[in-house]
Amino acid sequence: MSGYGVSLAELRRHVAARPTWRCRVCAAPWPCQPAKLGLRTEYARDRVALAIYLCVLMHDAIADRLRTHPDQVDPTGYFDRFIAWTRPWPPPAPSPPADDRPDLHQTLDTYRSQAPVSVQDSARVPPGTGGRADGAAP
Known part of the structure; x- marks a missing residue:
């Protein structure tokens, strides 16, 4: 169990379909919310490794997008989608x-x-x- 009442096996089913980088289960842009939950659980003790792993995947996603739609690449959008959510949790006090x-x-x-x-x-x-x-x- 992930600690959220969902099995890790269920969360691990939410993987990206390339070259579109949409979830194979829910068709949301990957990483979808269940994938994020699974990754956050799997990398709970190593946020840096999670960020590095997702940087590699973000690079692959951008490369795939450049091959299919070179005029539709938004680096900020890819950063927000793949990396920004990996920042420390819970968020630091303001x-x-x-x-x-x-x-x-x-x-x-x-x-x-x-x-x-x-x-x-x-x-x-x-x-x-x-x-x-x-x-x-x-």
Whole structure:
């Protein structure tokens, strides 16, 4: 089972028919939703490998399309169809608006003031002192 109540065997039936790159089961542009679900399940622990695999297939799909309809190739559309959906899941939390973000210099100044040894003094700390410039035991 895929974790979604559908068997992986059922999801694996959704394969591309070349040179049209439509699903052999549902006739949707491949990868169709069931194929994406199956691929996402199969590559759950290696998103990079999934993206690389789909890059190769996207290249094949574009090459097939160039042979059959050279004037109908939309690289952005192929990227969206094959690659864009492989980005991290769940999606990362949105960044706060620019005006709500802390000032980077203020954050660094705060960090430096709270650090036991300043960044400037770290080069002068004698080895074996546990990071303390005064040589006292940590």
